[in-house]
Amino acid sequence: MNAPIRVAVTGAAGQICYSLLFRIAAGEMFGPDQPVILQLLEIPVEKAMKALEGVAMELDDCAFPLLDSMVLTDDPNVGFKDANWCCLVGSKPRGPGMERADLLKDNGKIFIGQGKAIDENAADNARVAVVGNPANTNCMIGASHCKRITAERWSAMVRLDQNRAQTQLAQKAGVGTAAVEDIYIFGNHSPTMFPAFGLAKINGQPATSVINDDAYLQGEFCSTVGKRGAAIIAARGLSSAASAGNALIDHVRDLSTPGKIHSVAVKSEGHYGFHPDVWAGLPVKTTAPGEYEVIEGLEMDDFAKSKIAATNDELVSERETVAEMLG
Ligand SMILES: NC(=O)c1ccc[n+]([C@@H]2O[C@H](COP(=O)([O-])OP(=O)(O)OC[C@H]3O[C@@H](n4cnc5c(N)ncnc54)[C@H](O)[C@@H]3O)[C@@H](O)[C@H]2O)c1
Numbered sequence: 001m002n003a004p005i006r007v008a009v010t011g012a013a014g015q016i017c018y019s020l021l022f023r024i025a026a027g028e029m030f031g032p033d034q035p036v037i038l039q040l041l042e043i044p045v046e047k048a049m050k051a052l053e054g055v056a057m058e059l060d061d062c063a064f065p066l067l068d069s070m071v072l073t074d075d076p077n078v079g080f081k082d083a084n085w086c087c088l089v090g091s092k093p094r095g096p097g098m099e100r101a102d103l104l105k106d107n108g109k110i111f112i113g114q115g116k117a118i119d120e121n122a123a124d125n126a127r128v129a130v131v132g133n134p135a136n137t138n139c140m141i142g143a144s145h146c147k148r149i150t151a152e153r154w155s156a157m158v159r160l161d162q163n164r165a166q167t168q169l170a171q172k173a174g175v176g177t178a179a180v181e182d183i184y185i186f187g188n189h190s191p192t193m194f195p196a197f198g199l200a201k202i203n204g205q206p207a208t209s210v211i212n213d214d215a216y217l218q219g220e221f222c223s224t225v226g227k228r229g230a231a232i233i234a235a236r237g238l239s240s241a242a243s244a245g246n247a248l249i250d251h252v253r254d255l256s257t258p259g260k261i262h263s264v265a266v267k268s269e270g271h272y273g274f275h276p277d278v279w280a281g282l283p284v285k286t287t288a289p290g291e292y293e294v295i296e297g298l299e300m301d302d303f304a305k306s307k308i309a310a311t312n313d314e315l316v317s318e319r320e321t322v323a324e325m326l327g
């Protein structure tokens with residue numbers, strides 16, 4: 001058994017964490033030989049801290065062998081102390097009828113303070129995954145205030161979109177999800193994202209030949225994946241939670257597993273024509289635990305290029321909107 005690692009999770013009394021924390025403690029994120037110390041951060045409000053105590057009681061009641069201990073706090077300096085992984089979930093979700101842009105300024109502020117607290121407190125090998133929306137831009141804000149844990153160690157989650165796209169292709173082709181490979185998300189975690197169906201394979205064959213319906217792929221497929229978050233909010237009255245927690249398990253596990261190729265929003269550095277300073281969903285290959293390289297040179301047709309240009313424009317305009325929040 002390895003020595004425990006410290007996993008800081010914000011928004012720990014919220015709905016995503018109500019499924020996420022139990023799965024981390026069960027070993028699904030870091031594997032069956034890796035004990036964890038959960039450092040759970042909430043806001044300094046009695047109701048939130050009381051709810052967090054309840055969640056911790058339930059975690060205790062699971063008697064997870066891999067759960068070494070827990071820290072419950074409303075102080076980011078305590079929450080991120082020596083953390084090896086920082087999962088930034090805490091922020092306001094959108095409600096029915098809201099667009100992600102409505103959250104930009106409100107939630108962006110949170111990531112200024114958390115970026116600084118991670119800079120001052122996290123372990124030298126820390127990695128950060130941002131879930132709180134608008135995730136790409138929040139990640140950019142946090143990273144800009146954190147000089148010690150450098151930008152390439154800050155990622156935002158587009159894995160939920162990848163998983164959604166995989167299922168949509170599988171259902172359209174009438175196969176199981178395991179038959180669908182190489183579906184990657186480019187750009188923003190928003191309706192402008194581009195699920196690059198032209199690269200996908202179904203049972204080893206190009207998805208475009210198996211489905212053989214360009215109008216569906218360019219139209220309904222892209223819009224179903226892009227607007228799936230809104231569809232869940234309309235149906236549930238609340239934003240996706242268990243599927244978001246599941247996607248974060250996949251995101252961190254695959255970033256910790258050399259050889260995995262998966263979609264992650266990372267600092268673009270200009271790949272595929274994205275503005276170099278925005279965090280864009282891109283296909284990456286994990287090269288060592290917590291390290292990755294962007295898969296370069298994938299072929300994009302004119303449709304794909306126009307979709308990538310549109311999602312890049314949105315990321316650039318979000319960057320302009322929060323310019324005064326960047327460190
Ligand atoms: N990237 C994605 O794919 C994806 C998917 C689903 C949801 N989300 C986003 O995740 C976020 C959380 O969603 P949820 O459903 O768990 O929301 P929620 O409202 O149920 O929980 C959020 C929790 O965060 C806490 N919080 C707020 N500010 C905080 C701070 N500064 N520090 C610590 N905790 C703080 C709140 O008190 C609350 O308990 C939302 O922004 C939502 O839009 C992202």
Ligand SMILES: O=C(O)C[C@H](O)C(=O)O
Nearest residue numbers: 094133228229230239240
């Ligand atoms: O869409 C939302 O606001 C929630 C989340 O980002 C999602 O994609 O389900």
